[in-house]
Amino acid sequence: MKKENRFCILCLLVLVLVQLGCAERPPVRDRTKFFGQVPEPVLTLPERQYPGSLWQERNSESILFMDHKASQVNDIVTVQIVETVAGTGVSNSKYEKETELGFQVDALLGLPQSLGMNNFLGLGEPFQPGVKGKSVNDFEGKGQTRRSGTLSGTITCRVVEVFQNGNMEIRGSREVTLNREQQFIVLSGVIRQEDITSFNTIRSDNVADARIEYYGEGILADKESPGWLARVLDWVWPF
Structure with missing residues (x-):
């Protein structure tokens, strides 16, 4: 039992070290x-044309x-x-979808509709081949962000x-x-x-x-x- 605990602790430490390596660091x-x-530009001044001039x-x-x-x-x-x-x-999203599905078999190759199963699954009701379903999908989302x-x-x-x-x-x-x-x-x-x-x-x-x-x-x-x-x-x- 102690060996299993040590192994779990070791795995946990390895997991933490791995996550530290994946953690985001602030950019340098x-x-x-x-x-x-910035290097100083080399300027060449002209010679004095009039040495005695102001x-x-x-x-x-x-x-x-x-x-x-x-x-x-x-x-x-x-x-x-x-x-x-x-x-x-600001953003608003709304999505709604409703689907209904149903069909029923009245006759199958001349056989009775219940296919001879008058007590289907012991429920006391004859077998009725058919499917009926309804699906509703509704989504609404709102979001707002403000920054200054x-x-x-x-x-x-x-x-x-x-x-x-x-x-x-x-x-x-x-x-x-x-x-x-x-x-x-x-x-x-x-x-x-x-x-x-x-x-x-x-x-x-x-x-x-x-x-x-x-x-x-x-x-x-x-x-x-x-x-x-x-x-x-x-x-x-x-x-």
């Missing part, structure tokens, strides 16, 4: 593409009326995150690539650590220079192919997710 985020350094091309960026919007690789631009998402879905979310804030991004048509790919990230809890904000996308304001800012709804992530890692993030045993039992439980 690749931070290198967000926190990696006007120098290399100092043109400091002119009072010069546009200081982001336009080159490694220029920075501030993105104002104003994201609001709301969605509602709001994210606001600011993040400063860098220009990582300038396309031929003038559009720019930006990428930015911010990491804040508080009480051993890390909070990350990551943003990437494509912007147009004409959408940038005179204060070198742009709204997130003007960012094409925008990818905005806001997540945390640490004790609080771990406590918000169920434990491994709860995930295994939820995966195994058939109901």
Whole structure:
């Protein structure tokens, strides 16, 4: 009896280990593409044509009326995150089907209808060849889902690539650590220079192919997710 109990316990442990291997793990985020350094572009400045002149091309960026919007690789631009998402879905399904089936044999090859079985199965009734049935299938289902979310804030991004048509790919990230809890904000996308304001800012709804992530890692993030045993039992439980 003890050997059987040990064998059952061993099988249970093996089953738990197998379920742990099948349990879904949170995806590992690749931070290198967000926190990696963008190589500095090599700029070649022209020689001074007029050494004694007050006007120098290399100092043109400091002119009072010069546009200081982001336009080159490694220029920075501030993105104002104003994201609001709301969605509602309602579905109703109803299915009803009723089927009746019946037939009766009045004569069979000249034989009497009861085929000589006047006391069928000892019930005192003659045999009556026939079938009668009824089937009813009814289904009704209703469902409703509602989801909403709001994210606001600011993040400063860098220009990582300038396309031929003038559009720019930006990428930015911010990491804040508080009480051993890390909070990350990551943003990437494509912007147009004409959408940038005179204060070198742009709204997130003007960012094409925008990818905005806001997540945390640490004790609080771990406590918000169920434990491994709860995930295994939820995966195994058939109901």
